[in-house]
Amino acid sequence: MSIWEYANPAKFMRTTDRLLPWVVGGAVLLSVTGVVWGFLTPDDFRQGSTVKIVFLHVPAAMMAINIWVMMLVASLIWIIRRHHVSALAAKAAAPIGAVMTLIALATGALWGQPMWGTWWEWDPRLTSFLILFLFYLGYIALWAAIDDPDSAADLTGVLCLVGSVFALLSRYAVLFWNQGLHQGASLSVQSGERMSHVYRYPLYTAMVGFGLLFLALLLIRTRTEIRRRRLAALQAREMRA
Amino acid sequence: MLALLTRDLRLAVRAGGGFGLGVAFFLILSALVPFGVGPDRAALAPVAPGILWVGALLACLLSLDRIFALDHEDGSLDLLATAPMPLEGAVAVKALAHWITTGLPLVLAAPLFGVLLQLPPVAMPWLVLSLLIGTPALSMLGAFGAALTVGLRRGGLLLSLLVLPLYIPTLIFGAEITRRGAEGAAIVTPLVFQAGITLAVLALIPFAAAAALRVNLR
Numbered sequence: 001m002s003i004w005e006y007a008n009p010a011k012f013m014r015t016t017d018r019l020l021p022w023v024v025g026g027a028v029l030l031s032v033t034g035v036v037w038g039f040l041t042p043d044d045f046r047q048g049s050t051v052k053i054v055f056l057h058v059p060a061a062m063m064a065i066n067i068w069v070m071m072l073v074a075s076l077i078w079i080i081r082r083h084h085v086s087a088l089a090a091k092a093a094a095p096i097g098a099v100m101t102l103i104a105l106a107t108g109a110l111w112g113q114p115m116w117g118t119w120w121e122w123d124p125r126l127t128s129f130l131i132l133f134l135f136y137l138g139y140i141a142l143w144a145a146i147d148d149p150d151s152a153a154d155l156t157g158v159l160c161l162v163g164s165v166f167a168l169l170s171r172y173a174v175l176f177w178n179q180g181l182h183q184g185a186s187l188s189v190q191s192g193e194r195m196s197h198v199y200r201y202p203l204y205t206a207m208v209g210f211g212l213l214f215l216a217l218l219l220i221r222t223r224t225e226i227r228r229r230r231l232a233a234l235q236a237r238e239m240r241a
Numbered sequence: 242m243l244a245l246l247t248r249d250l251r252l253a254v255r256a257g258g259g260f261g262l263g264v265a266f267f268l269i270l271s272a273l274v275p276f277g278v279g280p281d282r283a284a285l286a287p288v289a290p291g292i293l294w295v296g297a298l299l300a301c302l303l304s305l306d307r308i309f310a311l312d313h314e315d316g317s318l319d320l321l322a323t324a325p326m327p328l329e330g331a332v333a334v335k336a337l338a339h340w341i342t343t344g345l346p347l348v349l350a351a352p353l354f355g356v357l358l359q360l361p362p363v364a365m366p367w368l369v370l371s372l373l374i375g376t377p378a379l380s381m382l383g384a385f386g387a388a389l390t391v392g393l394r395r396g397g398l399l400l401s402l403l404v405l406p407l408y409i410p411t412l413i414f415g416a417e418i419t420r421r422g423a424e425g426a427a428i429v430t431p432l433v434f435q436a437g438i439t440l441a442v443l444a445l446i447p448f449a450a451a452a453a454l455r456v457n458l459r
């Protein structure tokens with residue numbers, strides 16, 4: 001029993017078929033609970049009711065970065081071990097990541113307007129998210145532009161590797177370029193707690209919920225990609241016959 | 242390798258007029274900016290480092306698809322791939338040829354455009370130095386982007402979408418060097434970062450670009 005068994009598309013389809021209802025159920029339950037619970041929390045004494053954006057903003061931002069890391073790992077698995085499911089999972093993850101980045105940017109703008117008095121500021125965190133969004137766009141566009149699925153998987157894999165290095169590099173180059181408005185991490189393992197319990201537990205719930213939401217969407221989209229690949233194979237066989 | 246370099250240079254100079262195009266584009270950009278921003282020295286001087294660097298970036302971008310596209314069309318890229326020279330070396334040489342035909346003229350012409358944009362004279366050496374250090378990275382990253390999109394019919398726009406985000410660190414440090422040079426501040430830190438990025442790019446990107454080329458030639 002090894003994890004590589006799931007590289008077999010048939011095995012992957014069978015397992016995810018059984019898993020999917022639970023993941024979808026958990027995702028809906030936890031993300032809805034987290035966000036609604038978040039909206040029921042009392043207002044912050046300085047930020048007022050705008051603090052409630054945090055329950056969408058932080059989980060989305062966290063997923064935006066983690067999804068790119070997941071794409072990097074999936075691309076590496078494809079490049080090294082040539083498992084098709086892995087390449088398809090990376091392809092399926094990219095639009096979800098782009099949307100998460102967009103949610104983080106949009107909620108950030110809505111939050112920044114009342115708090116900082118501006119929709120947009122060329123702050124390091126904001127700028128690096130915009131750059132991350134550009135990387136997602138390039139990755140998705142490259143997938144869409146290449147017809148042959150294996151070449152597309154190879155080329156986007158290489159782009160993902162190089163892009164990861166440069167996304168990270170840009171993150172710190174931007175820090176050098178401009179010191180910003182955005183606060184540092186509010187939840188940190190090392191520095192202890194800087195956020196009230198009232199906000200922390202709904203936030204954790206929303207974070208886990210968004211993680212499950214990503215997993216659910218990823219499984220659904222990967223299954224669609226596998227089916228599309230099977231369909232293409234069937235059509236090709238029919239053409240030959 | 243030398244033969245490939247001279248061949249590429251000769252092609253760039255003689256055929257198609259790609260040679261001076263980057264500099265001409267740079268000139269037009271420098272002439273257009275004052276129309277948009279206004280002719281005041283006070284308005285132009287602060288934005289000059291950034292405009293010059295963005296201009297260099299775009300001028301470099303213009304000629305990127307030529308790095309591999311023509312060779313791919315007439316099949317000489319397949320010959321290069323099967324030649325005894327490693328494909329990584331061929332990529333590096335072609336990026337070098339691209340830099341000599343677009344990057345180097347930009348570096349040499351930059352002080353002239355600096356004058357047009359009212360860049361303070363003290364910043365001129367730093368502008369030239371930052372471009373000299375930064376533009377090889379632009380050519381190399383461009384070769385990577387060109388290798389990714391070489392087989393595509395409408396690769397041009399996609400190429401800019403792929404390559405421009407990769408240019409961000411070089412742009413940040415290059416413009417920072419020039420800006421600090423204009424203000425007379427310490428420039429060692431961005432200079433070191435800029436050089437580090439360029440060296441890392443020159444050392445590692447040929448492998449990524451060659452891998453992409455091999456996939457496209459499969």
